[in-house]
Amino acid sequence: MSSISTITGMNIIITDMFQYEFMNNAFAAAGIAAAVSGLVGYFLVMRAQTFAGHALSHIGFAGATGAGLIGLAPLWGLIGFTLAAGIVMGLLSERISNRDVAIGIVLALALGFGLLFLHYYTAFASQATALLFGNVLAVDRGMIATLGLLGIVTLAGLAAIMRPLIFASLQPELAEAKGVPLRFVSTAFLAIVALAVSECAQIVGVLLVFTMMVGPPAAAQRLTTGLSSGLAAAALIALAEAWLGLTLAFYSDWPVSFCIAVLSALGYFAALAAPLRRARPAGTGVIESAP
């Protein structure tokens, strides 16, 4: 009896939520961004370039406010700035994208410029919170189409470079010797990250892109050891957290981005706590010397 009533209860709750078009739109937009973020983020975590991803989103903030200042849609300013910054980062050196200090200074500078643009275009100030923390409940059909198209371009780009990207990430010395153009691959990857960041920022805002691009892939890497299973897990965890976050927000009236941020952190720490999957065969009888 009780299980039947729970199921009916669930049905009511779910139909309730999907009666609203803004919720349907939010689910579609968050789903697209989550899948893209999970897949691209997996490589960001693997290459230990998460900080570069964070910087790109902050640079995007300056782009979005700057676009507002000259009368363009913020999304195009965001895409333009992150893309340009990603390409410059990749071209400067394959190592600069790992330099914490340089990246930290650039991202602070970008936020500063964002503030300056807001200062001169006060009418835009009300949108600042949406840019910083996201506003997925305001997404319309047109935006979903844009996000879908952007997502297809991003994933097509990732698919095109995936093989050399994996090789160059795992074994750069050998990849170089075998003819992988390291600089081109890392530049193309950062351009792909820039597009994914732009998508993600539409959902959770530039300050919280880590919740979708880093949390789920990091959890996935803890839970899996295979590349393909890791990629699939990253996308699925991101999707689950985004949709659960929306549901939670709908019934609690808390901000969506807050709910997704909490779920992302919970997912990561739960994965940390989970026992590592080991496939170690019973004692090989070999004692290794310390490296």
Place this chain on the structure above:
Amino acid sequence: MTPAVALERATLRVGARDVLKDVSFAIEPGEFIGVLGPNGAGKTTLMRAILGLLPPSEGHLRVFGRAPQRGDSTIGYLPQVRTVLPDLRVHGLDFIASSLSGERWGLPRLSRADRAMIDDTLALVGARDLARRPLSEMSGGERQRLLLAQALIGKPQLLLLDEPLISLDARHQEVAIEVVRRICRERGTTVLFSAHELNQLIGTLDRVLYLGNGQAVLGAVAEVITAPVLSRLYGTDIHVVRADGHVFVMARGRDMEHVEHQHDHGHEHHHH
């Protein structure tokens, strides 16, 4: 016969420094060459030049009679591991698979034949159990065995092994040397094997290539490991002590090879 690797008055320059200057030697196909010398003498630089990553600034370098070509599939390479990503939970099979035609665009694919080839090669170096284990849980020695297996895939004609014995324990060092020796003898593969210690390789190598002070000397152990030759390469007074089939290279009473080895772990002498 065309030499496997031939340098003719070649100079290899990294930045503003001539790592090797006006060097000439020829390595015959099928030879097992031990590459020795102090840190920074150019062991890694020489291998990178053979791989086509560093064209000689002067003179000529030929690999099987041709100019070195980047991505040459007849060369197997074991780089000295410097980039070990922390916490990398990718398992051994995926790690090796990434190198199979890893330079091609598109999505990664692993055919059944590829899988069998990886399995066979892992078995050859006694590292079959590493296929399913994540890299982050492997010891330095296990990673090294994985890299050795990877270098052997595709039956290369020339093997460039950059310090393959680092972080292996004594037993696995012997296994690694034995595997490479067998491949060298059975397949006629030319081997350049760089190491810090000559003694482990003494019974295996055909000739030794000793680098130092911008110079290179190639010859039998008895010709090269002598006080005059090594004093020139180290730029300091060197004594060679032979005892019980072993050779020790000493400077002012210190064993040079061991001094070098201690330094190596913290040092970065990778040239870009």
